[in-house]
Amino acid sequence: MTTDALSSPRVRSHNLGLILRSVRDHGSIHRARIASDLGLTRTSVTRLVGDLVTEGILVNEAALPAPGRGRPATPLRFNGDTFALLGMDARVDHTEVMLTNLAGEPLASEVFSFDLPVAPDDFVARVVEVGERLVDAAGRRLLAVGVALPARFNEGFATVARSDRFGWGEVDLIRRLRDGFAWEVPMAMRDISRAAALANARQPEMAEHERILHFQLGMGLGMALTAGRELDESLPPIWGAIEHAPLGDETVLCQCGRHGCVDASIGFRRFEELTASLAHGTAVGPTGIADHMQRVSAALTAGDPEASAAVDHLTRILAHVLATVGCIVVPEAVTLGGYPLLLGAGFFEGLRLRMLEELADPPMLLQSPLGDQASRRGTVMMALDAYIDAL
Numbered sequence: 001m002t003t004d005a006l007s008s009p010r011v012r013s014h015n016l017g018l019i020l021r022s023v024r025d026h027g028s029i030h031r032a033r034i035a036s037d038l039g040l041t042r043t044s045v046t047r048l049v050g051d052l053v054t055e056g057i058l059v060n061e062a063a064l065p066a067p068g069r070g071r072p073a074t075p076l077r078f079n080g081d082t083f084a085l086l087g088m089d090a091r092v093d094h095t096e097v098m099l100t101n102l103a104g105e106p107l108a109s110e111v112f113s114f115d116l117p118v119a120p121d122d123f124v125a126r127v128v129e130v131g132e133r134l135v136d137a138a139g140r141r142l143l144a145v146g147v148a149l150p151a152r153f154n155e156g157f158a159t160v161a162r163s164d165r166f167g168w169g170e171v172d173l174i175r176r177l178r179d180g181f182a183w184e185v186p187m188a189m190r191d192i193s194r195a196a197a198l199a200n201a202r203q204p205e206m207a208e209h210e211r212i213l214h215f216q217l218g219m220g221l222g223m224a225l226t227a228g229r230e231l232d233e234s235l236p237p238i239w240g241a242i243e244h245a246p247l248g249d250e251t252v253l254c255q256c257g258r259h260g261c262v263d264a265s266i267g268f269r270r271f272e273e274l275t276a277s278l279a280h281g282t283a284v285g286p287t288g289i290a291d292h293m294q295r296v297s298a299a300l301t302a303g304d305p306e307a308s309a310a311v312d313h314l315t316r317i318l319a320h321v322l323a324t325v326g327c328i329v330v331p332e333a334v335t336l337g338g339y340p341l342l343l344g345a346g347f348f349e350g351l352r353l354r355m356l357e358e359l360a361d362p363p364m365l366l367q368s369p370l371g372d373q374a375s376r377r378g379t380v381m382m383a384l385d386a387y388i389d390a391l
């Protein structure tokens with residue numbers, strides 16, 4: 001490839017994308033660093049960055065006085081004004097639609113629940129209505145949309161192959177969202193596990209780990225793998241669908257008619273059954289799971305035997321699943337998402353010890369600073385990536 005960044009529209013778009021990814025990964029970066037990192041000339045970078053500043057995508061930070069003589073170096077960052085990204089994190093128990101600026105800083109959000117199953121058209125109508133309202137209220141121009149769903153996808157992640165939780169078969173969701181929205185903007189869609197994995201992998205605390213396996217455990221269940229700061233897109237969309245892997249409790253009958261499925265053994269509904277005396281009915285609504293887990297945590301602290309047995313059961317099976325998957329995938333680290341995070345640091349320590357019993361050299365278990373907010377953050381990152389990819 002030529003180093004002349006302006007030689008053709010395709011090369012120009014490609015280089016604009018590289019520059020924006022560089023700003024995305026550094027938060028704030030100098031033109032000289034961009035030029036040396038990307039192997040582009042200073043002149044090319046200056047002209048391309050100039051265009052992005054004119055469009056309102058990037059902004060020059062206040063210049064720091066340069067040491068010695070010479071012009072002060074002005075770092076670049078995303079322009080926090082003007083544009084907005086929309087993220088839609090559709091979990092089984094609650095959906096959050098959030099608006100952020102290009103730096104990922106929250107501008108507004110709204111949380112609500114669907115009665116499941118929900119018809120795809122009703123889902124689209126509601127999220128579009130909320131999304132458009134948030135964008136209008138913020139007075140911003142929408143740049144892109146990212147959606148996370150408890151679903152499996154077809155190749156290309158534009159259509160849902162199936163979502164048992166939402167009661168969907170094949171749904172061309174991206175087309176329906178496009179038809180629904182007043183604006184023509186790039187969109188990206190992934191399962192909850194991939195959205196969470198992406199956000200976790202981009203946390204500074206995770207930077208030293210190249211391959212991170214994320215395990216999402218709630219009313220849906222799945223895994224995703226990242227390579228560096230990106231999802232490992234060499235894996236087929238079906239990768240990570242581990243709900244019915246026979247690695248769980250063999251005495252438990254799954255809805256699929258088989259025994260020992262992971263979801264039937266340690267999915268949230270099973271955990272809720274095992275802590276039934278602490279339940280206030282079935283956990284529903286945006287805070288149902290959090291409320292239930294808070295009661296379990298309090299009961300654990302008070303030495304309640306039922307809560308303690310349920311957490312032991314969860315720890316034992318989850319350690320077995322992670323040790324088994326870890327042997328096959330060989331990630332550098334593992335992150336967790338979903339209801340077990342609400343059990344706190346004590347649970348993590350127990351899980352680490354249990355994994356050491358399962359395996360001499362288990363993958364490192366890391367606590368992401370995003371906790372159970374990871375998939376939500378991931379939707380906005382997916383939106384920004386969709387915008388960059390569409391340049």
Ligand SMILES: [Zn+2]
Binds near residue numbers: 258261264
């Ligand atoms: Zn099953």
